[in-house]
Amino acid sequence: MATKEEDVKLLGFWASPFSRRVEIALKLKGVTYEYLEQDIFNKSALLLELNPVFKKVPVLVHKGKILAESHLILEYIDQTWKNNPILPRDPYEKAMARFWAKFVDEQVGPVCFKSVVKADKGIDVAIEEAQELITFLEKELIGKDFFGGKTIGFLDMVAGSMIPFCVAQAWEGMEIDMIPEEKFPELNRWIKNLNGIEIVRECIPNREKQIDHMMKVAERIKLA
Ligand SMILES: N[C@@H](CCC(=O)N[C@@H](CS)C(=O)NCC(=O)O)C(=O)O
Structure with missing residues (x-):
């Protein structure tokens, strides 16, 4: 410590x-x-x-x-700080955690936010393209409490901060459910697990404030 x-x-x-x-x-x-x-x-x-x-x-x-x-x-x-490990020890699992984290920040974040806000090909197409990406993560969660297994890890921190506690709130501001339960049961289970961790609740932004902020950013993107 x-x-x-x-x-x-x-x-x-x-x-x-x-x-x-x-x-x-x-x-x-x-x-x-x-x-x-x-x-x-x-x-x-x-x-x-x-x-x-x-x-x-x-x-x-x-x-x-x-x-x-x-x-x-x-x-x-x-x-x-070696206590409570974040990254998997196994070299392949570690590489894969990094791979999906890169995917979240470089693909999911921009496509689910900027592309959906701009919606050049129409909002329905934008939603479909974004949800196609999220489906990859849905599959990664099958049979697991967290991406990292039984406890929160590197990919949970990256994907959690980006998806449910940031981009999904931008969608909420646009009155779209980004991660509907019937389409993404694994991701919904995972979000509940994340919300069950006190440290996560302490660190995530206030929902209303975040929605308001994301809507302001969306306005700027539309005008750019
Ligand atoms: N790849 C960076 C991204 C960091 C990032 O984009 N930070 C934003 C805040 S959300 C920022 O500082 N933006 C200021 C700017 O773009 O000028 C990371 O993983 O830390």
Whole structure:
């Protein structure tokens, strides 16, 4: 476990799935950290200094060492604090967790949000394309409580922060059910399991506030 002297700081943004997942990991490991909320529309000198390459949150600072990019930060946390492992030990399972996490952030997130908001080919086509992607994750959950097995792990943190607690709330704002129970029973079971974890509930953004925020972002995307 981390002690105060370990000096952990996290630069984040309340609505960001990328920083929310890092908070879940830190809390799960019992790491004490200082949280520095950032305005991503008016970036602080500190954020630009610590992440000059991407200029994005999250940024983790541990004993003066600076890390950006949420997947790498999660791996660093897992290797630094060994209790409550996040990534599978088995090399193949570890590679697959990384594979699906990349799929969530690079495919599911953008297709389920930007493509659905823009709906260039019509909203029904956009929904169908997005749900086709989510079906891959539905299949990955068959017979499991979490993607990581019996306990919450790396892919649960990535997919949980991105899908039910971010993008699905944007759909809710558009009055569309992104993950209907009858179509996605496994994902619905998984979301209930995630909601059953106190740390997850502590780390996810307030639902109404998140819907409101996502609708504002959607307006910006439509106008762009
Ligand atoms: N690949 C990055 C994505 C981080 C990211 O997109 N962060 C957003 C907040 S949701 C941000 O800082 N955006 C500011 C910007 O794009 O200028 C990660 O996994 O950490």
